[in-house]
Amino acid sequence: MLVNGKWTDNWQPVQAKDDQGRFIRQTSSFRNWITPDGSPGPTGSGGFKAEAGRYRLYVALICPWASRTLIARKLKGLENLIPVTVLNPVLTDQGWAFGGYPGADTDPLFGARHMHDLYTRADPTYTGRATVPALWDTKTNTMVSNESADIVRMFNTAFADLVPATPDLYPADLRDQIDALNDDIYGSLNNGVYKAGFASTQAAYEEAVAGVFATLDRLEDRLTGDYLFDRFTETDIRLFVTLIRFDAAYHGIFKTNRKRIADYPRLSAYMERVLRLPGVRDTVNLDHIKAGYYSIKALNPTGIVPVGPDHVTALLRSTL
Ligand SMILES: N[C@@H](CCC(=O)N[C@@H](CS)C(=O)NCC(=O)O)C(=O)O
Structure with missing residues (x-):
């Protein structure tokens, strides 16, 4: 620094x-x-x-x-x-x-x-x-x-x-709800996976993992429509960026491995829906994601980058 x-x-x-x-x-x-x-x-x-x-x-x-x-x-x-x-x-x-x-x-x-x-x-x-x-x-x-x-x-x-x-990513009529859900998703999930990965005690790791999966479970229940709210908002962007990295990186390197996103039917379909919005696919580079996370020496001293997971590779190929 x-x-x-x-x-x-x-x-x-x-x-x-x-x-x-x-x-x-x-x-x-x-x-x-x-x-x-x-x-x-x-x-x-x-x-x-x-x-x-x-x-x-x-x-x-x-x-x-x-x-x-x-x-x-x-x-x-x-x-x-x-x-x-x-x-x-x-x-x-x-x-x-x-x-x-x-x-x-x-x-x-x-x-x-x-x-x-x-x-x-x-x-x-x-x-x-x-x-x-x-x-x-x-x-x-x-x-x-x-x-x-x-x-x-x-x-x-x-x-x-x-x-x-x-599209208006932060519409006035949803702002309070967006702010509340952003806070929830940030603390336990977006940053929660990092808290699990970089925890330096077993207790801190387990606390973070519990938060990650409690939030994923809750979001799986919530996603009865296309998006988190009645239209696409910035909260969908916040959730998507963590979902798309989850099975390829966090599940392995951060040890958030109780389940994969692939094990959540609604979250998987939702992730693909967002991925297919025009332009979004261009922002996802699986090679950079895997190379970046698996090069964190403190967590992976050999620097070996895993070959899979095949389901993420296949999804990203199919959306090119
Ligand atoms: N509050 C910042 C956080 C950004 C952040 O933590 N970026 C990480 C990469 S994902 C970084 O640059 N880390 C390098 C470092 O901490 O030295 C934001 O949301 O823009």
């Missing part, structure tokens, strides 16, 4: 933990918003007006948080307005790196070698982890946001003068 703008070697992929051995995810620190007229958003400062080609999104395709911004970008028709740079899926001892892995890019703006170079460009005294996704402003050469939840919401509304506003 960066400390006062300097990369420190004691980088730990397991991030922080509490006194019970529970994994703790860092909170994001660039929280500005792109808005239609450049006025400030709910947090941070103003000056980030929606303009075609001005902003660039940095992602890793292994990362569910980055992937949710990619899905929002596709569904909102922002592909031609916001270019994307894909980092290598394998974390190095200097964090995310650019270029060299098939399907990954070099940095077109500065020729940076690592993601942390962009963080120190934006803030020479930055302290924290150099995470993806990150939304970069090429006009003022700074980072707009490194918080995917905010990025999804700004993509939903900020560019309304340039592209059609539909």
Whole structure:
């Protein structure tokens, strides 16, 4: 991670933990918003007006948080307005790196070698982890946001003068329910799988696994229609990014192996329904997902990447 703008070697992929051995995810620190007229958003400062080609999104395709911004970008028709740079899926001892892995890019703006170079460009005294996704402003050469939840919401509304506003991923009449279900899914499932994988005590692991499967069971019961609510929303994006990684990565490397998503009929059908929405399939790269998770040395010292699972490979082939 960066400390006062300097990369420190004691980088730990397991991030922080509490006194019970529970994994703790860092909170994001660039929280500005792109808005239609450049006025400030709910947090941070103003000056980030929606303009075609001005902003660039940095992602890793292994990362569910980055992937949710990619899905929002596709569904909102922002592909031609916001270019994307894909980092290598394998974390190095200097964090995310650019270029060299098939399907990954070099940095077109500065020729940076690592993601942390962009963080120190934006803030020479930055302290924290150099995470993806990150939304970069090429006009003022700074980072707009490194918080995917905010990025999804700004993509939903900020560019309304340039592209059609539909679908509305955060409709006003559902906001309270969306916020509540987001919190539920984030704590126990999106981040719950990481809590299981990075737990450093048996008790913390079992607590996390219980949360993961309680939530999956509840969602299986809930999914009587096509989506979590009566229409597609950002909560579906949040659930999808974890489901699509589950059988291929979390079930093995994070030991969330009581069941697979394939064992849940409704969740499986739902996952495929979302996968088939126009543009979503382009955001899923199984090779990056498997290579990325199975390269986490603390969990898999040999770095061997499993060959399967065949059902996920087949599904992704059939949706190409
Ligand atoms: N709050 C962030 C979390 C992003 C995050 O944790 N990204 C992970 C990859 S999935 C990362 O970049 N980790 C690298 C690190 O922690 O050094 C968001 O949702 O945008």
